Amino acid sequence: MAEIVCALGAPHTPLLWRTMVDPVPGDLAEVAAAFDRSRRRLAAAEPDAIVFVASDHFRQLVTSNMPAFMVGKAPSMRGTHPNEVREFGLPVREVPGDPDLARDLLGRHQLPDGFDFAFSDEPWLDHAFMVPLLYLRPQLDVPLVPIFTNCNAPPLPGAARFAALGEHIRTTIQRSSLERRVAVLATGHLAFELGGPRQLSGGSPGPDFDEEALGWIRAGDVAGAVAGCTYERLLDAGNLTFQFLNFIALMAAAGAGPPELAEAVHCRFGPEPFMTWGST
Amino acid sequence: MSRYMIDKLMWEIDRSDEALDSFVEDPAAFVAAWEGAASAPEPPYPLGGSLTGEERDAFEAWDYERLYALGAHPYLLWHFVRAIHGPGGTPVGELSEAFKAAVAPHGYPEFAT
Numbered sequence: 001m002a003e004i005v006c007a008l009g010a011p012h013t014p015l016l017w018r019t020m021v022d023p024v025p026g027d028l029a030e031v032a033a034a035f036d037r038s039r040r041r042l043a044a045a046e047p048d049a050i051v052f053v054a055s056d057h058f059r060q061l062v063t064s065n066m067p068a069f070m071v072g073k074a075p076s077m078r079g080t081h082p083n084e085v086r087e088f089g090l091p092v093r094e095v096p097g098d099p100d101l102a103r104d105l106l107g108r109h110q111l112p113d114g115f116d117f118a119f120s121d122e123p124w125l126d127h128a129f130m131v132p133l134l135y136l137r138p139q140l141d142v143p144l145v146p147i148f149t150n151c152n153a154p155p156l157p158g159a160a161r162f163a164a165l166g167e168h169i170r171t172t173i174q175r176s177s178l179e180r181r182v183a184v185l186a187t188g189h190l191a192f193e194l195g196g197p198r199q200l201s202g203g204s205p206g207p208d209f210d211e212e213a214l215g216w217i218r219a220g221d222v223a224g225a226v227a228g229c230t231y232e233r234l235l236d237a238g239n240l241t242f243q244f245l246n247f248i249a250l251m252a253a254a255g256a257g258p259p260e261l262a263e264a265v266h267c268r269f270g271p272e273p274f275m276t277w278g279s280t
Numbered sequence: 281m282s283r284y285m286i287d288k289l290m291w292e293i294d295r296s297d298e299a300l301d302s303f304v305e306d307p308a309a310f311v312a313a314w315e316g317a318a319s320a321p322e323p324p325y326p327l328g329g330s331l332t333g334e335e336r337d338a339f340e341a342w343d344y345e346r347l348y349a350l351g352a353h354p355y356l357l358w359h360f361v362r363a364i365h366g367p368g369g370t371p372v373g374e375l376s377e378a379f380k381a382a383v384a385p386h387g388y389p390e391f392a393t
Contacts, residue, residue: 062287082296086367153353154392195355195356197383200380239354
C-alpha cells in the first residue's frame with residue numbers, strides 16, 4: 001500500500017543557481033542551509049516516488065491551450081527549457097517518472113469525479129521543478145509525478161481547487177494499491193512580483209501577506225488560507241503571488257495539520273519559503 | 281485588443297535562440313514575417329491573428345513600457361526584455377531599475393488574455 005512519508009515546500013527561485021555557489025554569499029547562507037535541511041529531511045523519509053506540485057512558467061504551457069492542472073505520466077522527462085539554460089544557466093537533466101502512480105492520480109480510465117485534470121505523456125519540467133530537485137535530490141533518482149498548475153494565466157483555478165487537489169493527492173495515495181513511499185513536494189512563492197514596479201527590490205512586495213500566509217501554514221489552516229487567497233488579495237501582494245496556491249495543495253495533501261517546520265528565509269531575492277511535514 | 285498575440289510573440293521569441301537572434305537583428309522584418317505566418321489559413325494559427333498598429337510599433341521599437349501598458353503578461357514581458365538585451369547587455373540590476381521606472385506610472389494593467 002502507498003503512503004505519504006513526508007511533505008515538503010520549498011522555493012524555486014532560478015536566480016539562486018548562479019549566485020548560491022561556493023563560497024556561498026552571506027545573504028544566501030541561510031537559504032543554502034534551509035535547502036540542506038530539507039534535502040536531509042527528504043532523504044530520511046526514504047521515498048520511492050515524488051508527487052510534485054509546481055507551476056509551469058509559460059515554458060511548456062501557454063494560453064493556446066492552458067490547463068488548470070496537468071499530470072505528467074511519462075516514464076522519463078526532461079528539464080529544463082533552452083531559454084532557462086540561457087537565462088539562468090540551469091543544466092538539462094533527465095528525471096525518471098512514475099506512470100503507474102500518475103495513472104492512479106488520474107483515475108486510469110476515467111478522470112476522478114469532480115476533478116478535471118489534463119495529462120501529458122511528454123511533460124517538460126521548468127525551473128519550478130528542476131531548481132528544488134537539484135537542491136533537494138541532486139541524484140535525480142526518485143521517480144516523479146509532476147502536477148503542473150496554472151498560477152500564471154488568468155483565469156486561475158481558485159484557492160479551493162488547490163485545496164481539493166491536495167486532498168485528492170492525499171486520498172489517492174492512501175487508497176493506492178501500489179507499494180510506494182511517497183513524498184509530496186510543492187514549490188511557489190510568498191508575496192512575489194516580477195515584471196512590475198516592485199520586482200527585484202530586495203524585499204517582499206507584501207510583507208503583511210507573508211506574515212498571514214506563514215500563520216496559515218504553521219496552523220495547518222487550509223480553510224483560512226483558502227478564504228484569504230482571493231485573486232485580488234494575491235495580486236495586491238505582488239503581481240505573481242499566485243504561486244502561493246501550490247502550498248495550499250501541499251497543506252491539504254499533508255493532512256492539514258501543523259508542520260514540523262515553516263519559515264521564510266530572507267535573502268536578496270525576497271522571502272524564500274520552506275516547510276516540512278512528516279508522514280500523514 | 282490582441283493581448284494574446286502580444287504574449288504569444290514574446291513567448292516565441294524568448295523560447296528560441298534562432299527567433300531571438302532574428303528579432304534582435306531586424307525587429308520589423310521579424311514581426312512582419314511572424315504576422316504573415318500567424319495569419320496564414322492553416323495551422324498552427326487556424327483563426328488567424330495579428331497585432332494592432334500600436335502593438336507592432338512597440339515590438340519594433342523594443343518599447344517595453346508600451347507593451348506593459350497594453351497588458352503584456354508581466355512574467356513573459358520581463359523575460360522577453362532580459363532575452364532581447366542578452367546576457368552581455370545591460371546588467372540585470374540596471375535593466376530592472378530602468379524597467380521598474382518605466383512601468384511604474386502605468387500601475388498594474390489587466391493582463392488576462
